[in-house]
Each structure stands twice: as C-alpha cells, then as structure tokens.
Amino acid sequence: MSIVKLNLSSDASLVVGPKQTVLTLIVPVYNEQNAIGPFLDAMTPILNQLVPAIAGEILFVNDGSRDGTEFAIRSFMEANPAIRLVNLSRNFGKEAALCAGLEHARGDAVIPVDVDLQDEPNIIPEMVEKWQQGAQIVNARRNDRSSDSWAKRTTARAFYRAFNALADYPIPSDVGDFRLLDRQVVDVLRTMGERVRLNKALFSWVGFKTDEVTFVRQARTQGRTTMNYWRLWGMALDGIIGSTTKPLRIWTYLGTGLGLLSLLYAMYIFFSTLLFGIDVPGYASLILLILTFGGLNLFAIGILGEYIGRILTEVRERPMFVVRSTYGAED
Template sequence: MSATRPSAHLSAGAGRPLVSVVVPCFDEEAVIRGTHRRLSAVLRRLPECEYEVVYVDDGSRDGTWDRLTALAGTDARVRLVRLTRNFGHQPAVLAGLREAAGDAVVTIDADLQDPPELIADMVERWRAGWPVVTARRTGRQGESRFKTTTALVFYRLLAAVADHPVGVDTGDFRLLDRAVVRTLALLPECELYLRGSVCWTGFPETSLEYGRLPRPAGRTKYTLRKMAGLSRRGLLACSSAPARVPAVVGLTWLGGTAMTSAVRRRPLPLAAWTFGCEAVLLGVLGEYLLLVHREVRGRPPYVVLQRTGAGGGAVPAGLVTGETAGSAR
C-alpha cells in the first residue's frame, strides 16, 4: 500500500460520476438475487453518483444465467456478460473490468462473503483522491482452518519474495479508478494475477479493514485445485524467485559436496542425490516453460458468448474478446 496520498482525483469530472460494480459468477443461482438486492440498496444511497452492475457469468452450469437475465429485464442498470465456458475467476474479473464504463470500478464476488455495504466507504475514499481502495481481511468466518492457514502463509510468502510490493490478506474486493482499469485492460499477459497486477501499476493505494463473512447459501467453487492454481499464478507472475531456485540449489549442493568431501577426505557418490536434485530443478524450469508457452500462443484469457445491455436487450456479440467502448472511456 502506498504511503503517499494523492493530491487530486484522477477521473471524475464535474458531472455525476459513474460507479461500476463487476460481479463474476459461477454457479451462484442460490445467492444471486440476494446479492443484487444488497448491491442495489447500497448503490442507490451513494451520494451524487450514477451506477451500473456488470455481472459476468463464467460458464455457469446451473440457473445463474436465467436469474441474471431476469434481473437485467427489470433493472436498467444491469449489464451482463456471458463467457463460453468456465475460464476461471481472474479472467472473469478481467472481462468485467474491460466491459465496465465507470469512472470507478468495484470488483466483488457474488457469494456475499465480502459485504457490499463497504462500497460506500470505498467510494468516499476514491472521491477524496485515492485511485485504489482495497478491502483487507481481518478475519475469515465460515472457512476451514486449513484454508485460513494456507492463505495466511501464502500471502506472506508472496510478499516476501515478490519483485514489487503486494497486498497482504487481500482478495479481489477493491475499487479501482478508471486510469487503473485502463492500465490493467491493456496488459498483454494471458495469465494475469490481478491482485498482483494492481500493486504493480504503482498507483497510490489505501485500504479498509473488514471481517469476511460466511456464505449465506450455496457452496464455495474454489476447490483445492483452483486455490493451488491461483497460488502458482500469483507466485510466477509476481516473483522471479522460483527462477533462481536452480542456481541456489546448485550452488548449495556444490558447496555442501565440497565441504563433505573435504571433511571425509574422499569424494562422495553423486548418484545418491543427482536424480532428486535434477527432478526439482526441471520441475521449476518446466513451470516457466509452460507459462512462456501459453503467452507465446497469444490466446485471449476469455471468450465472450453473449452480452446483454441495459434493460435486458440482447447485444449482438458473437465470439468477442478484448476491449469494448467502456474500457476505452
């Protein structure tokens, strides 16, 4: 988090600023109506602001899309984006950022573990001049000890080895100024780790603390496999430390071998350790080769199947990727 407060607001003009809320959804049929009610109640009370809510259906298999289209048909401030399949949480958030037209854009999950009521405080900080307002978790109710412990360890490990400052105990619940959104939308990486990318941009940042709540309904879609994938993406995207592991291991091994040989006054058999050492080194190199392979292919991080505009009218989209008029605003 930056310690330097900005002197002036970056985006909002003389008129009423537009606040966009981006909500990625994957199989959230059980909670989506309640989520929209709470979001709408908060956004209607924002002083001197217009608002829109951009829901991104990340390939849901239940009735989420039907519920969303029903909301769009009754609320002119709702916009929908439907991806062709489940691309994952980070691509879904990126899709919403590129679609959003707001002077400020809030990203929040659909499961109501992050309280929408905090958005009013975020907007107040933004209007005071902060381009990035992040919600920092002080507690995680309703989550297993394993998940809370691994999250605690991962964020501190990432902060320790990252090449640039990264937030600790933060997710994707944050407010971003239009200037920040525009920067993120133009980044060429196929595998963005948005939490780290926001910090990488270097825009001044402040934070609000809150306690994360249990889910009111449904179940988490973040399996152990998805958590491991997000951790891998964050580590590779934010830190060059894993790339230096081979050199560290190699030098340590050579030093240890030399010292042991000197003490014993005879060479040690290298075959006892060579295979395991090579396997570890090749595994680390393989992760980076895989990342390079995905980037070189140049595939977009997501594909849009359908867009629905204000009032529920279908907007012809076909298989569309990349930026829209909103992201270039």
C-alpha cells in the same frame, strides 16, 4: 440519456441519472442462480446511498455457468436496465472472468465483488469516499476471517507470507479482489497482456495512490464455492511464477553451492584414498547422496518446467476469454 429506475424488490430501487459519475460493480458468477436475487437485494440499498452524485451499474460476468444463472440474471434485467451481463463461451476461471469484467466496465471506478456476499456491501460507500478524496485504489482488508475454516485461514496466511517473500512487488495480506479501482488504473490493467495471471498481484504492481478500509468477512449465504484447494494452489503457483524469477535465482545459488560442496567432497575422497587407502565401501551413504541430489535435480527441473509452460501459454497469444454474448445498455 433518460432516467432509469430499477425496482429490484418491493422496498429497493436504484436510480441512474444523466451526467453522473458511474460506479461499476463487477460480479463474476459460475453456477450461482440462487444467489443472484439475494445479492441484488443487498446491493441495491447500498448503491442508493450514492445517488444522485454517483450512479451504480452491476456488471455480471457469467463464466460458462451450466445452471440457470444466465436466465436468472436476465429475468432481473427485464425491469432493471442498469444491470448488464457478459456471457463467456465456457468456464475460463475467475481470473479470466474478472479480466472480462474490466474490459467491459464503463464506470469511472469499478469494484470487483463476489456474489456470495462474503464481501461486505456496507463498506462500499466508505471505499467511494476514500476514492473521492484522491485514492486511486482502495483495498478492502479482512480483519476477521473467523467465518473461514481453520485450513483456509492457515493456507491463506502461508500463501501471503510465501508470495511476499518471493515476489518483486508484495501484495497486502488478507486483501482479495474486493477493492475499488479508479478508471486510470483499469485502463492500465487492460493494457497488460498476460494470459496466466493473478489479478491481485497486478493490482499491487501498477502502483498509484492507495488507501484501505477493513471489514469482517461474512459466511457464504448461498450455494457452495467452486474454489477448491487444488484450484487455489494453481492460482498461488501462477501468481508466484508470474510475479518473480526468484525461484530460478534461488536454484542458481543453490546449484552453485551444491556444486562447490561436491567438488570439495570429491577432493576429500581423492586425497584420502591416496593417503590412507580405501575403507569398506559405504553403500548407505552412496544411496543417500544419489537420492538427495536426484531429488533436488528433479525439483529444479520442475521449477524450470513451470516457467517454460507459462512461456508456451504466452507465446500462443490466445485470448484469456471468449465472449459469447452480451446483454444490457450496449448489447
């Protein structure tokens, strides 16, 4: 294997030598053509700190971008063979794109990272150091999210609390996909066949020895996020439904309790009518009971529908993503 030198800018280069431990950065991208250059300029000096003990490769997963993202990446690849590219056939979503990256990553360790540089590059050497000390998962916790809006911070806090209250295996708060995963962990994740998934929940489910680093979340440097609140709500729902059956169990208990209360109320009405006769009919209370129990029934049916819908998705056994083309060392 020959030595490859990457000249990403006039003062930054990345060297990949033979028989080195490889670290793969998985970078899902969607309509991010303007962010590719700044991302590479920021990451290259960081990866250079790891040379010669560790060689870095950057694996971009183009999630069906409709702008010039693919061509921007390929323009850097012409002089930088350590950059690899996987093009998906359409937009499958970030979770599927991350799974595609895990499937194609060759590194002894991998780090999923966002191209917008909100994930702090400077803590990567610290993550690698903890990995070399024996940790197989190194979480990157955001200890300051002041760059996010109040609404984003509030909804994120609510999600972690709700998820950990319901899930069989809790996830660490304020830890996203940005973390280091050992090759053994990646191999386990690749065997999981869920089509609808929240990857950060699976990262916690697999276990293994875990350590942690902290960082301050930065403001987005380029472009706009495509993760609106509706998509985030969908991801949260997928994560909860896919990680636990407690919502179904809660409604089992709630339904049993309401059934007993209904039986007691029916007995009260029956005996009060026999003993005291019938008072003036209560239209308001009747409507209130009908609407209350009707709403609860519809809500319970909705939860059942969420689980049934995901069962349908799983039994179809369609792939999570479709690869259109690959470019790089093994294309």
